[in-house]
Amino acid sequence: MESTKKLLFCIFIPVVAVLIIISIILMILFVPVKGKPNDSEYWSEYDKFDINNYDSIEVEGDNFKILQLTDLHYHLPHMTKDTDNVVKTLVKENNPDMIVITGDSVNGPTNLIYSQHVAELMDSFDIPWAIVYGNHDDEGKADKFWMGEKYEDAKNCLYHNGPYNIGGTGNYVVNLTKDGKPFYSLIMMDSNRVTYYKGIEEFGSFTPSQVSWYEWIVKGLEASGYDKSMMFFHVPFPEYSDAYNEWENSGFDNNMGAGSKNEDVCSSTYNPGMFNKILEMKNTTHTFVGHDHVNDYSIKYKDVILTYGLKSSRQFYYQEDMIGGTLITIKSDSNVSIENKFVEL
Ligand SMILES: [Fe+2]
Secondary structure, three states, rough: HHHHHHHHHHHHHHHHHHHHHHHHHHHHHHHOOOOOOOOOOOOOOOOOOOOHHHHEOOOOOOOEEEEEEEOOOOOOHHHHHHHHHHHHHHHHHHHHOOOEEOOEEEEOOHHHHHHHHHHHHHOOOOOOOOEEOOOOOOOOOOOOHHHHHHHOOOOOOOOOOOOOOOOOOEEEEEEEEEEOOOEEEEOOOOOOOOEEEOOOEOOOOOOHHHHHHHHHHHHHHHHOOOOEEEEEEOOOOOOHHHHHHHHHHHHOOOOOOOOOOOOOOOOOOOOHHHHHHHHOOOEEEEEOOOOOOOEEEEEEOOEEEEEEOOOOOOOOOOOOHHHHEEEEOOOOOOOOOEEEEOOOO
C-alpha cells in the first residue's frame, strides 16, 4: 500500500505538473487576445466628411521624406536584432520625416509580443509613423483591433483603427499641410488577409465597401483642398501585374518604370475595382505595397505610379541583395521621387 502511494507520488504528480505547464504555454501562445472596435466608427456614405477628424502634419522645408518599410515579419527571437539593425540603419542614413510600414510587420503566435516591439522601435525615432496590416499580421494570438489599440497608444503613431464596418481594420488618412495649406494626403488601407471568391480562399483584396469609402474620402479631401494623394496598403491589386506586362511589352522603357519582378504578383483574382476607382477619381498619384518580397518595381500605369516597397528584413523568404526600404520624397512642387535604399549588414 505504501509503495503504491509512493509510485503515485513519483509518477502522477510530475505528469500532472508537466501537463499543467504545457497547457499554460499553449494558452499563452494560442488563446486569442481581442481588442474592441469603436462603436462610434460605423461608416455610412451619407456621413458628413469633416477634415478635422484626420491627423495632419505640417511639412517643414522643401521636401517631405517618407521611408516605406515593408514585410518586417518579426517572429523569431534570434532575428530580431538583425531586423532592428536594418531599420535603424535606414532611418540613420535617410533621415526621413515619417515612416510608413506597409504590412506583415509581425506574424505567427508571437504577434502580441512583436507588435509591441514594433511600436517601441518606431517610437524611438521620434518622428511620426503609420502602419497598415498585411495578410500575416493577425494570424497569431492578437487580433487587429488589439494590436491597433497598441499602435494608437504609441506616442508618435498616426495609426487609427478606422471604421469597422467596411472591411479591414486600419483604414485611415493622414494629411500633409504646407504653410498651413492642404498639400498631400496619405491614404492608409487594409487589403485584408484573405478573400473568398467562387468558394476558393485567395489572397486578400479590398471589399466593395472599402472602394466606396475610398471614393467618399477622396471627395471629402478634394472639397477640403487636397487634390493629391498616395495610398499605402499591403496586397497589390491585379493591375500590378497588368502594369508589369505593359512595361515588358514596351521593352522595359526607362521612362515608364524601374526595378525587378522575381515572383508572381500574388493578388486575388477577385477585383473589386479599386484601381479603376483611383483612375476615375484622379486624385491618387501613387500606390505603395509590399507582400511579394522579391518584387521591387515601380511602374507608371495609366497615370498612376504603382510601386512595390523594398523588403525590410531577412525574416521569411527574401533575396539578400533586395533588403532595405523605399524612400519617397514629395517635393514642394508636389513632384515625387522614389528610390530604393538597400542595406547590407
Ligand atoms: Fe510578407
